[in-house]
Amino acid sequence: MKSYTLITGASTGFGKALAIECAQKKMNLILVSLPNSGLVELGSFLKSNFKINVLTFEIDLSTKENCHLLYNEVKKSKGSVKYLINNAGVLSNGLFENLSEDYFLTQIDVNITAPTLLTKLFIDDFKTNSPSGILNVSSMASFFHLPKKQVYSGTKAYLLSFSKSLRKELKKYGIWVSIVCPGGMNTTTGLCLQNRKLGWASRQSILNPEDAARETLKKFFKQKELIIPGTINKLFMFLDSVLPTSIKNKLTNRAI
Numbered sequence: 001m002k003s004y005t006l007i008t009g010a011s012t013g014f015g016k017a018l019a020i021e022c023a024q025k026k027m028n029l030i031l032v033s034l035p036n037s038g039l040v041e042l043g044s045f046l047k048s049n050f051k052i053n054v055l056t057f058e059i060d061l062s063t064k065e066n067c068h069l070l071y072n073e074v075k076k077s078k079g080s081v082k083y084l085i086n087n088a089g090v091l092s093n094g095l096f097e098n099l100s101e102d103y104f105l106t107q108i109d110v111n112i113t114a115p116t117l118l119t120k121l122f123i124d125d126f127k128t129n130s131p132s133g134i135l136n137v138s139s140m141a142s143f144f145h146l147p148k149k150q151v152y153s154g155t156k157a158y159l160l161s162f163s164k165s166l167r168k169e170l171k172k173y174g175i176w177v178s179i180v181c182p183g184g185m186n187t188t189t190g191l192c193l194q195n196r197k198l199g200w201a202s203r204q205s206i207l208n209p210e211d212a213a214r215e216t217l218k219k220f221f222k223q224k225e226l227i228i229p230g231t232i233n234k235l236f237m238f239l240d241s242v243l244p245t246s247i248k249n250k251l252t253n254r255a256i
């Protein structure tokens, strides 16, 4: 069996940047995203340019059945997962009263259920490949209570809490769990446009996914528990710990 790094949501944005960074480190990859998103082409490109093994699976991870399907397909391909990067996520920026039921239920399935279930399904792989690791992609939104990001922030806060507890449980097997909480990143076109309209201070904190991925993987392999990419974002976290709530509320409302 070959050992792999499995990255969900690898077709674009932060997941794609993580995949390229891993490929440069000569890590074999299992890449997953929704169908018809250019994943197969990305896989072929990484395979031929970096001389690594790459398996691609176009699977919708919003159902329990499909998470099991992914696990079974990996086993059929004789793959074993050493590192799991739970990156796939459904973003949102809208008032709760305007979100459709289908939208936020899928968001909960992709952002919470899929990473939890995939972690459980591959747990024997992590034990076999120890030292091994799990990187869960949360968000700085997990620390703040932001209007227009209510369900999204809630899903990311779950991931933060789940990861910190699991890290304590799995340490004895030589498996570490890290959590990355990026601030804003210029990934989708929508986000790029939105980020341009931010105030000066918030704009300075926006990262390119490539820079965020480089810093994240460096710290992941140092087995850090919590990774906050970018100097300004670390400063925001420090200010969050010292400023009174009334001032923080004013600042976050203005930034949104």
Ligand SMILES: NC(=O)c1ccc[n+]([C@@H]2O[C@H](COP(=O)([O-])OP(=O)(O)OC[C@H]3O[C@@H](n4cnc5c(N)ncnc54)[C@H](OP(=O)(O)O)[C@@H]3O)[C@@H](O)[C@H]2O)c1
Residues within 6 Å of the ligand: 008, 009, 010, 011, 012, 013, 014, 015, 032, 033, 034, 035, 036, 037, 059, 060, 061, 062, 087, 088, 089, 090, 091, 110, 137, 138, 139, 140, 181, 182, 183, 184, 185, 186, 187, 188, 191
């Ligand atoms: N961008 C930011 O500002 C920011 C900030 C903090 C945290 N994050 C987190 O970083 C992660 C990546 O975000 P991003 O900005 O790179 O997002 P993105 O560009 O929208 O990429 C999301 C990825 O997830 C995949 N995906 C979505 N739904 C899926 C499903 N049901 N099944 C399988 N794959 C699915 C997408 O596949 P397709 O391409 O096929 O649709 C895509 O590969 C997310 O977890 C997000 O919450 C982002």
